[in-house]
Structures are given as C-alpha cells and as structure tokens.
Amino acid sequence: MARRLVRFYYDIGSPYSYIAAHRIEELAAARGVEVTWRPLLLGGVFRAAGNTMPAAVPARGRYMLTDLQRWASHAHIPFRFSSSFPHNTLLAMRVLTAADADELIPLSLALFRATWADDRDIGDPAVIADVLGDRAEALMGKAREVGTKNRLRATTDAAVAAGAFGAPTFVVGDALYWGNDRLEWALDAARDR
Amino acid sequence: MARRLVRFYYDIGSPYSYIAAHRIEELAAARGVEVTWRPLLLGGVFRAAGNTMPAAVPARGRYMLTDLQRWASHAHIPFRFSSSFPHNTLLAMRVLTAADADELIPLSLALFRATWADDRDIGDPAVIADVLGDRAEALMGKAREVGTKNRLRATTDAAVAAGAFGAPTFVVGDALYWGNDRLEWALDAARDR
Numbered sequence: 220m221a222r223r224l225v226r227f228y229y230d231i232g233s234p235y236s237y238i239a240a241h242r243i244e245e246l247a248a249a250r251g252v253e254v255t256w257r258p259l260l261l262g263g264v265f266r267a268a269g270n271t272m273p274a275a276v277p278a279r280g281r282y283m284l285t286d287l288q289r290w291a292s293h294a295h296i297p298f299r300f301s302s303s304f305p306h307n308t309l310l311a312m313r314v315l316t317a318a319d320a321d322e323l324i325p326l327s328l329a330l331f332r333a334t335w336a337d338d339r340d341i342g343d344p345a346v347i348a349d350v351l352g353d354r355a356e357a358l359m360g361k362a363r364e365v366g367t368k369n370r371l372r373a374t375t376d377a378a379v380a381a382g383a384f385g386a387p388t389f390v391v392g393d394a395l396y397w398g399n400d401r402l403e404w405a406l407d408a409a410r411d412r
Numbered sequence: 413m414a415r416r417l418v419r420f421y422y423d424i425g426s427p428y429s430y431i432a433a434h435r436i437e438e439l440a441a442a443r444g445v446e447v448t449w450r451p452l453l454l455g456g457v458f459r460a461a462g463n464t465m466p467a468a469v470p471a472r473g474r475y476m477l478t479d480l481q482r483w484a485s486h487a488h489i490p491f492r493f494s495s496s497f498p499h500n501t502l503l504a505m506r507v508l509t510a511a512d513a514d515e516l517i518p519l520s521l522a523l524f525r526a527t528w529a530d531d532r533d534i535g536d537p538a539v540i541a542d543v544l545g546d547r548a549e550a551l552m553g554k555a556r557e558v559g560t561k562n563r564l565r566a567t568t569d570a571a572v573a574a575g576a577f578g579a580p581t582f583v584v585g586d587a588l589y590w591g592n593d594r595l596e597w598a599l600d601a602a603r604d605r
Contacts (some may be wrong), residue, residue, distance in 0.1 A: 268471045278461045278577040282590055375553065384471040397475055400593050404482065 221412040223252045225405055226390040228378045230261035231315075232306040232329070234298075236285050237335040239399040240328060241296050244360035246402065250410040258315035260308065261386045263375040267345050272305065290399065297332075303340035310362060312340050314351065323352065324374035370375040384409040414605040416445045418598055419583040421571045423454035424508070424520070425499040427480050427491075431504065433521060433593040439595065443603040449516050451508035453501065454579045456568040461477060461478050461577035490525075496533035500593065505535050507544065509564040510554035510559040519551075521546065560572040 227243055229236035265271065285301055291298030296344045309329055318326050329350050333339040339346045348355040361367050369407065378388055382395040389396040389405035396405035420436055422429035441448045458464065477493055484491030504523055511519050522543050526532040532539045542549040554560050571581055575588040582589040582598035585605065589598035 255449045268469055270472065276463045276577055278459055278575055279463065280574075282575060285588070286590070286594075293597075295565060352589075364475065379471075382468055382471055382475060384475065395478070397474060397479070404486075 221332070221392060223250075223409045223412055224391070225252055225409045226257050226382075227252050227254050228374070228383060228386060228388040228390070229327070230259060230308055230386050231311045231330045231334055231341050232304070232308040233261055233386040234283075234300070234304075234335055235399040237298075237331040238287070238290050238294060239294060239402050240331050242399070242402060243324070243406075244296055244324070246406055248351050250406050256322075256327060257374050257378070258312050258327065258371070258372060259378050259383075259386070260312050261374040262308070263372070264379055264383050264385065265281040267375075267379040270384045278313040279283075297336040299336060299338050301334050301340075301344060302338055306340065307342040309345055310344055310359075311366050313362035313371055314347060314358045317358050317364070317375065318354075319369045323363045326351065328359075347370050414585060416443075416605055417584070418445055418447050418448050418602045419568070420447050420580040421452050421576060421579060421583070422520070423452060423501055423579050424504045424523045424527055424534050425497070425501040426482075426579040427476075427493070427497075427528055428592040430481050430491075430524040431480070431487060431489060432580040432595050433524050435487055435595060436599075438477055438515070438555045439599055440546070440602075443599050445599050445602040449518075449520060450567050451505050451520065451564070451573070452568040452571050452576075452579070453505050453564055455501070456565070457572055457576050457578065460568075460572040463577045476601050477505045490529040492529060494527050494533075496535060499527070499533065500535040502540055503552075504535055504540055506555035506560050506564055507540060507551045509567065510551050510557070511547075514548065519547070539587045 223277045225247065229240060241252055287298060287300065315323060315327055330341060333346060333350045342348065347361060351358055381390050385397055387399060389402065391408045393404055394408055418440065422433060436447055454556060480491060480493065508520055523534060525541060526543045528536045534540065537552070541552060543549055574583050577591055580592060582595065582599055584601045587601055
C-alpha cells in the first residue's frame with residue numbers, strides 16, 4: 220500500500236491557504252492521512268507558471284473578499300482581509316523553511332493568524348519577530364543562510380514541477396489538487412491509496 | 413419571506429456550467445428552491461470584466477482538464493473535453509435566448525451534452541440545427557431577430573452588473589456565487605431566505 224500522505228504547499232500571504240491550514244489537520248486525522256507542511260514562495264510559483272493574482276480582475280477581486288468571508292464563516296474561522304495585501308512574504312517563508320519539524324505547524328498557524336485574523340503586516344520583520352517570540356533570533360538568523368534560501372527555492376520548484384500554479388496546492392503521489400475547495404478530495408485520494 | 417429563487421447564468425461553451433446544469437435541478441428541488449435558467453454570452457462577460465480564460469495559464473489549463481474529469485466522475489456525468497474548445501457560442505446562446513420557457517432546460521441540456529459528452533462543435537450551425545431537431549427552423553430564425561440579440565445582450569449585462577466575471581454564476585437576491593463548486597452554497601442561501 221502506498222503511503223497515505225498529502226503534501227500541503229502554502230504561503231502565509233495566501234488567504235485560502237490560511238483557511239486550508241486551519242482545516243487540514245482535523246480532516247486528515249479523521250481519514251488516517253498524514254500531512255507534510257511545505258512552505259513555498261507563491262510569488263515564485265506565479266512567475267514560473269505565468270499566473271497572476273485573482274485580484275488582478277476587479278470583479279473577481281471583489282468576489283474573492285465575499286467568498287473568503289463565506290468560507291471563514293462556514294468553517295468558523297476568524298477572518299479579516301489583510302489591509303497590507305499583497306505582502307512580501309519572502310522572510311516569513313524563509314523563517315518557516317528554517318523551522319524545526321515540531322514547530323513548523325504552530326508557527327505557520329501563528330503567522331497565518333497574525334496576517335488574516337489580526338491584520339498585522341507579515342511583510343514587516345518586526346511583526347514576524349514578535350510572532351516568533353523566543354524563536355525569533357534563531358530562526359531569523361537561519362532565514363538569512365544560503366542553505367535556507369536554497370531550500371525554499373527547491374520547495375517552490377518542486378511544487379511547480381508537480382504542476383502548481385497557485386496556493387494552497389495539495390499533492391498526493393502524482394496527483395495535484397488546487398485550492399481550499401479541493402482539500403477534502405485530496406485527503407480522500409490519500410486515504411484511498 | 414423573499415422568494416426562494418436562484419438565477420443560473422451559463423454558457424454552453426463553459427464546461428463547469430455543463431456540470432452545474434446537470435446537478436442544479438435535483439439539488440434545488442431537494443431544498444424547495446426554484447431555478448431560473450439565464451443563458452448569457454461568456455465572451456461578453458470576460459470582455460466586460462477584463463477576465464481571461466483559466467486555460468490562458470498553461471499549468472492551470474492542464475489542471476482544469478484533470479479537475480473536470482474528477483468532477484464529472486464525482487457527479488456521475490459523461491464528460492469528454494471538447495476538441496473544438498474554445499467555441500463561438502453566439503448562435504447557440506441566441507437560440508437558447510429565443511427558446512420558449514418550457515423547452516429552455518431540455519434544449520440547454522441537449523446542447524451541453526452535444527458539446528461536453530459527444531464532442532460535437534457547438535460553433536457549427538449544422539450541429540446546433542441537428543440538436544434542435546424539429547425546433548431548428550423556428551429557433552434559428554428567431555435567433556437572427558434584433559429582439560433576441562438584444563435580450564441576450566441584456567442578460568449578459570445583467571450578470572455583469574450583478575458582479576459576474578465568469579460562468580457558471582448563481583445570483584440569489586443581491587448575492588453572487590461563482591462556479592460549480594458554489595452551487596450548494598447558492599441553493600442553501602436561497603432556501604434560507
């Protein structure tokens with residue numbers, strides 16, 4: 220039997236990634252599926268895929284706000300659209316790339332919450348440091364290392380190679396699922412392998 | 413109590429509209445919701461909203477094929493991606509605009525099926541005539557009338573005014589829902605008015 224595993228690719232600046240991040244562990248556990256969290260740089264994915272932000276089309280941008288509010292309400296998640304969107308998430312994603320395995324999920328959720336519930340600017344190093352608390356000095360130091368930068372680039376490249384063009388993206392074996400709306404299908408596919 | 417009504421805006425050339433069209437009546441009936449079918453011209457919506465087809469981004473186009481196959485399989489609907497996509501649906505949508513109220517749904521489903529299950533080119537007037545059968549002469553005649561052309565334009569404009577930027581689009585009162593993925597939420601909203 221193949222491993223019941225979902226790779227979860229996300230960027231803190233992606234609001235649908237925030238919603239997926241808050242839903243994924245409980246839904247995965249209910250299916251006996253394991254999740255590996257893979258922080259990537261969404262800007263790099265957009266560049267590689269030739270994609271643009273949905274908000275580039277005004278009517279679609281307005282709709283997205285409504286749709287996000289509906290999703291947050293549906294999933295009982297606090298949500299306020301970030302007044303600093305779009306963010307430069309490079310430092311945040313490098314910090315998460317440098318995080319230890321056992322702190323990756325809580326730190327990701329804390330950064331998501333700061334951005335999409337508390338309307339703090341995740342592009343501001345001082346905000347990141349404040350969210351990281353006593354891990355700030357170590358992780359922001361590691362974020363500057365070449366090895367960390369290369370790892371973030373490699374994760375982004377791996378997502379693009381798997382067919383990603385946005386976030387959140389879920390990968391199960393060779394199969395790619397795009398968007399918070401497809402989280403259940405991705406988890407079902409992993410369960411049924 | 414407000415009317416439990418969903419406006420369903422669609423174009424025969426839109427594969428997600430095809431899937432929604434095959435799902436909507438049963439799901440609406442289960443909720444005691446009424447559906448009004450509103451054929452529009454998706455090309456006109458795209459122009460007005462400044463949107464482009466998802467397939468304009470290659471990785472997204474490839475993913476869309478997979479996602480459509482998954483949806484069709486999930487909903488038990490025959491599906492083959494049309495080899496003549498993208499279609500010029502102007503005549504098809506004018507014909508549907510000219511259709512009588514009691515033939516609009518069966519003719520829409522027949523044209524959807526020809527395009528997305530039987531891989532026939534809905535941009536070809538001969539295909540449209542064949543699908544329309546004994547209604548072909550009357551409806552293709554009415555499709556050429558100025559009143560019909562203006563009505564199709566008015567429907568398209570009304571969708572854009574409601575915030576539409578793609579298809580399928582569902583409108584419940586002032587609320588807009590986009591995409592086959594949001595069909596259930598739109599119907600729930602209509603039920604709960």
